Amino acid sequence: MNNEMSNIIHFLETHKEDIINRWNDEMMKCPNDPLKGKIQENTNAIFFLFLRMLEEYGNDYSEDIRKIAYKVAAEKIAANIPITDYFNKIAILRTEVINLLEKIEETPVITKRAVYIVNKYMDLYIYFISYKYIEQHNVSRIKEQDSLTETHKERLTLLGQMTSSFVHEFRNPLTSIKGFIQLLKAENPEMKYLDIISGELENLNTRVSQFLSISKKEQLDSMRTVFNLQYLIEEVITFLYPSILDSNVSIQTDVDPLISIDGYPEEIRQVLLNIIFNAVDVLNSTENPLITITGFYTNEKNIMLTISNNGPKIEQDILANIFKPFTTTKKSGTGLGLFVCKEIIEKHNGMITCTSSENLTTFTINIPTNLTSKKNLII
Secondary structure, eight states: OOGGGHHHHHHHHHTHHHHHHHHHHHHTTOTTOTTHHHHHHHHHHHHHHHHHHHHTBTBOOHHHHHHHHHHHHHHHHHTTOOHHHHHHHHHHHHHHHHHHHHHSSOOHHHHHHHHHHHHHHHHHHHHHHHHHHHHHHHHHHHHHHHTOOHHHHHHHHHHHHHHHHHHHHHHHHHHHHHHHHHHHHHHOTTOTHHHHHHHHHHHHHHHHHHHHHHHTTOOOSOOOEEEEHHHHHHHHHHHTHHHHHHTTOEEEEEEOTTOEEEEOHHHHHHHHHHHHHHHHHHGGGOSSOEEEEEEEEEETTEEEEEEEEOSOOOOHHHHTTTTSTTOOSSTTOOSOHHHHHHHHHHHTTOEEEEEEETTEEEEEEEEEOOSSSGGGOOO
16 A cells, blocks of 8 residues: 555545445436446446555556446447536536545645546546547447438528528628728728727628538538647637627636647637637626636547536536537527537547536537647647
8 A cells, every 4th residue: 555645545445435325326316317227336446446546656547447437438328328417427526536635634745646646537537438439429420410300401401592592692791891891991090990890790701601511511611730729729719809808708728738639720710619609608697707718638649628617507408409400598599509519529530528517517529639649749
């Protein structure tokens, strides 16, 4: 046994029944989960593996974590249970464990080390579950798309028929307005707000083009390249700054500056725009509105990006279908934005999920960098 962790290990072993029972109670709050019989088996396995990590601190338990994660993912997939519910529970359990560790009478260094182990392997656990889920869903994704209801198919067809005419009619006045703004800028160069108006019009024109590509389920016209994720996020935040300022939203970012991805930056930009703008929109009536963005490597070739907001909870019936077409919480929304986000992330061989609890909604994106190693970075 690692002596420096002995107090923590003794405390956890002494209270293991209470801890496991609380975990099981939390996991069994989902009334429709057909896997209740597996829950105790899985929580026991996680708890005792965590004890081993503390006892043999310094050893690599990635493979053990992977086996448990793959087992849980396979069970959820077989039972057709959304993995987002499980991620919510894992977040709660992580917080409980960390709170317990911080209450133990131990030196700050040892406590921080134990908390580090919890966070490291919980992140890895979530990554492996996501990876297995992606693997299974990539196989069945085409079938899932083909299984859209006839109503959805008819609505998509009708949308495609209407859009060409709509875009043409909409672009004509946009072009005229842009022309008049150019004239105003030439005659009144001191009018600083004309640049903002021009930028917003360009944004509107882009959204119209994206609406056309969405309705036809076409890919955005973009080139595949290696791009830096932190820079892309900063560009999106700058672009949305007027809306962010108007809603008095605070944004906190903690993104590894070394993360680069070989993919389609314009498409990933659309994903970021959609999720962050939706968050700003939903935070209008929230006190102290906050958006938190994190990005980190889960291993050398994969990254996890999270975008969280402290807005109201998304109801379960909406959450279960949030990435399906025509699902929206907005009165004037098309219900296609997050559907397209999912299409884009899956095109990049990744996975996007959403979890929502009281005052915390999180979109999590797991995606490969498609680079041979971190040495291929473009900064």
